[in-house]
Amino acid sequence: NRKDGEWEQNVNGGKENLEAIAFLQKLNTAILGRYPHKMMIAEESTAWPKVTKSPEEDGLGFTFKWNMGWMHDFLEYMKLDPYFRKFNHNKMTFGITYCTSENFILVLSHDEVVHLKCSMINKMPGEYEDKFANLKVGYTFMLGHPGKKLLFMGQDFAQMDEWNENASIEWELLQYPIHSQMKEYVKELNHLYTSHPALYQKDYQTEGFEWINCMDAADNIIAFLRRGADETLLFVCNFAPQLHEKLMVGVPFKGKYKEIFNSDAEKFGGSGKVNPRMKSSKAEECDGKENSITIQLAPLGISVFSCTPTE
Numbered sequence: 667n668r669k670d671g672e673w674e675q676n677v678n679g680g681k682e683n684l685e686a687i688a689f690l691q692k693l694n695t696a697i698l699g700r701y702p703h704k705m706m707i708a709e710e711s712t713a714w715p716k717v718t719k720s721p722e723e724d725g726l727g728f729t730f731k732w733n734m735g736w737m738h739d740f741l742e743y744m745k746l747d748p749y750f751r752k753f754n755h756n757k758m759t760f761g762i763t764y765c766t767s768e769n770f771i772l773v774l775s776h777d778e779v780v781h782l783k784c785s786m787i788n789k790m791p792g793e794y795e796d797k798f799a800n801l802k803v804g805y806t807f808m809l810g811h812p813g814k815k816l817l818f819m820g821q822d823f824a825q826m827d828e829w830n831e832n833a834s835i836e837w838e839l840l841q842y843p844i845h846s847q848m849k850e851y852v853k854e855l856n857h858l859y860t861s862h863p864a865l866y867q868k869d870y871q872t873e874g875f876e877w878i879n880c881m882d883a884a885d886n887i888i889a890f891l892r893r894g895a896d897e898t899l900l901f902v903c904n905f906a907p908q909l910h911e912k913l914m915v916g917v918p919f920k921g922k923y924k925e926i927f928n929s930d931a932e933k934f935g936g937s938g939k940v941n942p943r944m945k946s947s948k949a950e951e952c953d954g955k956e957n958s959i960t961i962q963l964a965p966l967g968i969s970v971f972s973c974t975p976t977e
Contacts, residue, residue, distance in 0.1 A: 694727030705729040718769040733770040733813055736761040744804045747791045748886060748906045755883035766870050770813040779818055779829045787824040798844055799966040802851055802929045803905060806968040809855050810892060810901040812869045823849035847935040858927050864894035878916050879953045889915055898973040902963055910963040916953025921975040922946055923959050930964030939964035
C-alpha cells in the first residue's frame with residue numbers, strides 16, 4: 667500500500683515483498699505440517715489474495731483469515747436505528763458475494779469493544795430491552811452466516827462497559843435476569859451450531875448457502891438457507907421492531923418445516939412469538955420458489971427451521 671517512491675522493486679519489478687511471502691509460506695507449512703490440528707490465523711485487513719490458500723496455489727497457507735469487511739458492515743448496520751436500516755440493507759448482504767474467497771472467521775474481537783467504541787450491547791439502538799433484542803438477532807444472524815465465529819469475552823452476557831485490561835469482566839451482571847438470559851442465549855446458539863452440520867460443513871462452498879429473500883429492504887427482512895451434506899436449515903431474520911403475524915416465505919422444496927430455534931422464546935426473555943407447530947409447505951409461489959410456508963415472525967427476531975422434503 668505504499669506510494670511510489672516509498673518502495674523498492676522486487677526482482678520481478680513489483681511491490682510485493684517476496685521474501686516476506688516466502689517466510690509466511692514456510693512458517694505455515696512447517697507448523698501445520700508438523701501439527702495439522704493447530705490453526706494459523708491471519709488478522710489481515712487488506713485485499714491481499716489467497717491468504718488461506720496453500721503455497722502450492724501461490725497462497726500464504728494460513729488456516730483462517732479474519733473477515734474485517736463483514737465485521738465493519740455488520741456493526742455499521744446493527745448500530746442503526748431500525749428506521750434507517752432499510753437504506754443500508756446491502757451491508758448485511760454484501761458479505762455473501764466474497765464469503766467463499768477465503769477461509770473466513772466472522773470476528774467480533776476485543777478491537778471492537780475498546781477505545782470508546784462501546785461494548786456490543788451499547789452499540790445497539792433503542793431502549794434498554796430493545797438493545798438486548800437487537801443483540802440477539804445480530805448474534806443469530808452471525809451464527810447463520812457462512813464463516814467461523816469469534817466473540818470476545820464479556821460480550822456473551824452483554825457486558826455494559828468497554829473491555830478494560832486492568833479489571834475483570836463484569837461477572838456481577840449475571841445476577842440480573844436480562845444478562846443471565848443473554849448468557850443462556852449464546853450458550854444455546856453454540857449448541858445449535860455444534861448440533862447442526864449445515865451451519866459449518868460447507869462454509870466455503872457456494873452450495874452451502876442460498877438466498878431466499880435478500881431484497882426486502884423496506885421491512886428489514888432477510889431469509890436464507892444453510893446446507894450441509896444431509897440437512898437444510900431456513901433462517902428468517904427480522905431487523906425491525908415490527909411483528910409479522912402471517913409472513914409468507916418461499917421454501918426450497920415441498921416438505922415439512924419445523925422451527926428449531928426462535929430468538930423471541932420466553933426462556934430467553936422474549937415475548938414468545940414463536941411457531942410451535944410444524945409447517946407443511948403449500949404450492950403457493952413466493953420469493954421465486956414454487957412452494958412456501960406462512961409463519962409468525964417476531965419483532966427484532968429470527969426463526970430457524972429444519973427442512974425435511976416429502977415425496
